[in-house]
Amino acid sequence: MTPPSNAFDRLAALVASKGPVCLGFDPRVDQAPKEFLPASSKAADAARSIVGFFDAILDAATPFVSAVKLQAAFFERHLAPGFEAFVACCRAARERGLFVVADVKRGDIGTTSEAYAEAYLSKVDDLPPLADVVTVNPYLGSDGIDPFVEAAKKNGGGIFALVKTSNPSSRELQDLRVDGRSIAERVALALNERSKATAGTNGYGVAGSVVGATHPEELGAFRKLAPHSWFLLPGYGAQGAGPEDVVAAFDAKGLGAIVAASRSLTYPWGKGAAPSTWRADVAEAARRMRDEIRAAVAGRAR
Amino acid sequence: MTPPSNAFDRLAALVASKGPVCLGFDPRVDQAPKEFLPASSKAADAARSIVGFFDAILDAATPFVSAVKLQAAFFERHLAPGFEAFVACCRAARERGLFVVADVKRGDIGTTSEAYAEAYLSKVDDLPPLADVVTVNPYLGSDGIDPFVEAAKKNGGGIFALVKTSNPSSRELQDLRVDGRSIAERVALALNERSKATAGTNGYGVAGSVVGATHPEELGAFRKLAPHSWFLLPGYGAQGAGPEDVVAAFDAKGLGAIVAASRSLTYPWGKGAAPSTWRADVAEAARRMRDEIRAAVAGRAR
Numbered sequence: 001m002t003p004p005s006n007a008f009d010r011l012a013a014l015v016a017s018k019g020p021v022c023l024g025f026d027p028r029v030d031q032a033p034k035e036f037l038p039a040s041s042k043a044a045d046a047a048r049s050i051v052g053f054f055d056a057i058l059d060a061a062t063p064f065v066s067a068v069k070l071q072a073a074f075f076e077r078h079l080a081p082g083f084e085a086f087v088a089c090c091r092a093a094r095e096r097g098l099f100v101v102a103d104v105k106r107g108d109i110g111t112t113s114e115a116y117a118e119a120y121l122s123k124v125d126d127l128p129p130l131a132d133v134v135t136v137n138p139y140l141g142s143d144g145i146d147p148f149v150e151a152a153k154k155n156g157g158g159i160f161a162l163v164k165t166s167n168p169s170s171r172e173l174q175d176l177r178v179d180g181r182s183i184a185e186r187v188a189l190a191l192n193e194r195s196k197a198t199a200g201t202n203g204y205g206v207a208g209s210v211v212g213a214t215h216p217e218e219l220g221a222f223r224k225l226a227p228h229s230w231f232l233l234p235g236y237g238a239q240g241a242g243p244e245d246v247v248a249a250f251d252a253k254g255l256g257a258i259v260a261a262s263r264s265l266t267y268p269w270g271k272g273a274a275p276s277t278w279r280a281d282v283a284e285a286a287r288r289m290r291d292e293i294r295a296a297v298a299g300r301a302r
Numbered sequence: 303m304t305p306p307s308n309a310f311d312r313l314a315a316l317v318a319s320k321g322p323v324c325l326g327f328d329p330r331v332d333q334a335p336k337e338f339l340p341a342s343s344k345a346a347d348a349a350r351s352i353v354g355f356f357d358a359i360l361d362a363a364t365p366f367v368s369a370v371k372l373q374a375a376f377f378e379r380h381l382a383p384g385f386e387a388f389v390a391c392c393r394a395a396r397e398r399g400l401f402v403v404a405d406v407k408r409g410d411i412g413t414t415s416e417a418y419a420e421a422y423l424s425k426v427d428d429l430p431p432l433a434d435v436v437t438v439n440p441y442l443g444s445d446g447i448d449p450f451v452e453a454a455k456k457n458g459g460g461i462f463a464l465v466k467t468s469n470p471s472s473r474e475l476q477d478l479r480v481d482g483r484s485i486a487e488r489v490a491l492a493l494n495e496r497s498k499a500t501a502g503t504n505g506y507g508v509a510g511s512v513v514g515a516t517h518p519e520e521l522g523a524f525r526k527l528a529p530h531s532w533f534l535l536p537g538y539g540a541q542g543a544g545p546e547d548v549v550a551a552f553d554a555k556g557l558g559a560i561v562a563a564s565r566s567l568t569y570p571w572g573k574g575a576a577p578s579t580w581r582a583d584v585a586e587a588a589r590r591m592r593d594e595i596r597a598a599v600a601g602r603a604r
Binding site: 026042043071078079083087105107108112115118119139142144162165167168169171186 | 375382386442464472
């Protein structure tokens with residue numbers, strides 16, 4: 001079967017069957033389970049540790065998550081071997097049928113944005129694209145967003161652009177209001193316009209938004225403002241948001257959002273050594289998060 | 303001699319002796335001179351082409367430029383081999399005593415920003431940092447900037463955060479005004495505060511600003527607003543700015559700014575095949591740009 005060309009239709013099908021959890025992977029090699037601790041402090045050993053650990057996480061969590069979000073920074077810190085691990089982890093997740101978010105938050109202009117988009121959304125060396133969706137920073141305006149949107153349209157991919165991030169200082173710039181509209185709302189509207197023009201079967205187009213789950217009072221307002229943009233919600237779990245906080249991001253069919261958690265799913269044992277039950281703990285953390293959110297969304301619908 | 307721990311003091315010494323040109327390298331492999339055209343369309347061949355071409359550019363241009371700015375996107379599009387080429391090019395430029403700007407425009411929060419900062423500003427595998435300065439996107443607020451500032455302080459490095467970019471749509475967000483101050487001015491002030499607290503011999507601290515040379519009418523205002531931030535000025539040459547447009551960014555000693563040009567310095571023959579004189583053309587383009595700007599800055603000072 002040819003996959004639908006709209007990335008968010010593919011995501012919708014996954015969410016309908018497996019729920020709205022997006023497993024975030026921010027690999028911290030010193031916190032890996034014993035069998036995946038790197039053999040040395042060399043970048044190449046760190047990279048091997050990351051790929052092995054991620055594969056084991058996928059074994060455990062794949063039944064309960066629709067998407068994975070790979071945080072490029074924790075790969076890049078290991079330079080070229082780290083970047084190679086990023087590529088390997090993206091491919092491993094796509095081979096398992098998961099929806100892959102390359103969390104790279106790139107932002108530049110013109111042909112530079114095109115080059116970034118090509119890296120994550122296009123075929124390279126005749127291999128399929130690394131990711132279904134790439135995260136994008138909107139500070140440079142349309143010139144920074146549109147090359148990604150064009151690449152997404154061409155390749156059946158998508159973007160999640162930063163609208164309102166989950167961190168406390170997001171208010172410094174994103175909440176500033178001009179003529180009654182915050183910066184974040186302006187970005188959300190610009191993305192929604194591009195999504196409306198490219199909407200698929202479920203009403204969602206290529207340009208999604210990142211809206212932090214740590215701002216539950218705003219989520220519903222963003223949902224109304226941008227009905228054609230799928231939302232990626234970071235901030236769940238370790239950053240404090242719970243199931244009731246994310247409900248307003250979902251549409252009446254329970255679609256339109258995925259909820260990302262990283263530490264609470266991939267290091268559910270906290271900062272100490274991993275217990276021998278860690279694989280089951282990873283699976284259980286993903287299953288519980290999925291069930292909690294499903295129940296909250298279903299409860300709202302009644 | 304131990305290099306000064308303030309990155310912008312190092313840069314000032316270079317600018318005083320070699321002028322304010324920053325050679326931007328945005329490698330487009332299909333436009334390389336014949337001897338550096340890749341053997342195939344494979345990423346590994348593209349990476350080899352890039353490293354060889356850059357080395358030849360450095361042979362030609364090093365006498366006339368103080369800094370190089372490597373645009374990560376044009377490396378990342380070739381995935382892991384491309385990233386390895388990025389690392390190799392950064393190291394090659396630092397070995398020649400050039401000031402290296404890793405133009406990655408990263409922006410994230412907390413430990414994620416720390417991981418990015420580590421990649422570009424810290425030792426990895428006991429090798430020196432890849433870059434003197436890394437470019438940063440400020441959309442996430444202080445949470446996104448301060449981890450880079452801390453890493454810069456610790457490693458004798460610096461940042462250039464995006465303030466007002468050279469592209470037309472920069473106005474959509476960066477020019478919006480709240481309480482009499484534009485978003486770009488607010489970012490410039492936040493950076494200047496961090497630079498004031500870390501100012502070196504020449505008055506410049508760790509947090510520099512990117513201010514497009516395509517906005518000459520604003521440059522002087524930003525210079526007054528942020529006297530402790532070194533400026534990186536993109537937009538010269540191919541994007542339209544000339545020597546008179548950048549003068550206002552320099553302080554009375556002719557310091558405080560570097561001017562970046564990419565296509566006009568590294569592909570001075572335009573889009574066609576490179577002429578046999580291309581090495582001399584690259585050297586001449588760099589020398590001419592340096593002399594033009596020096597003359598304009600000296601003319602202003604009289």
